[in-house]
Amino acid sequence: CIELVTGKAGWQSHLNILCDDPATHAQWYVSMLGGEPVRCAFDDTRLAVRWDSEMICFMAQGVATRDRTIDHIGWTTPDLDATYDRLTRADVAFPVPPRPFGTVRLAFLRDPGGIWIELVESPTGKP
Secondary structure (H helix, E strand, O other): OEEEEEOHHHOEEEEEEEOOOHHHHHHHHHHHHOOEEEEEOOEEEEEEEEEOOEEEEEEOOOOOOOOOOOOOEEEEOOOHHHHHHHHHHOOOOOOEEEEEEOOEEEEEEEOOOOOEEEEEEOOOOOO
16 A cells, blocks of 8 residues: 655655565665665654655555555666666566666566566666
8 A cells, every 4th residue: 555645835745655564675675776764754653765855654554465556666777787787686576677668778676565666767867
């Protein structure tokens, strides 16, 4: 289950992911995708990871759903091959390895809870 909370001026402030083990889930995101581990300003019981203006919060609530609540989370990377190599060396599985798609290159991986993450590299290497 993913909860979207709207902040000031209608901007999305975070994604909330219910999972079996919030600490492990948050650490996986930090280890594999960077970001800063933080506590949610609006709920200090939640673990969170922040990147610039986006934050993902991880919260335990019984057994996490196994249904895909969202289709995927998109992540840009300036060098898809380097990111793919680093993550595969860390034993991250890619159901869809790097490939061209229109004007970009992309790949899909799954996080520990089964959420699909799309890694996208633009033709210029910039988001």
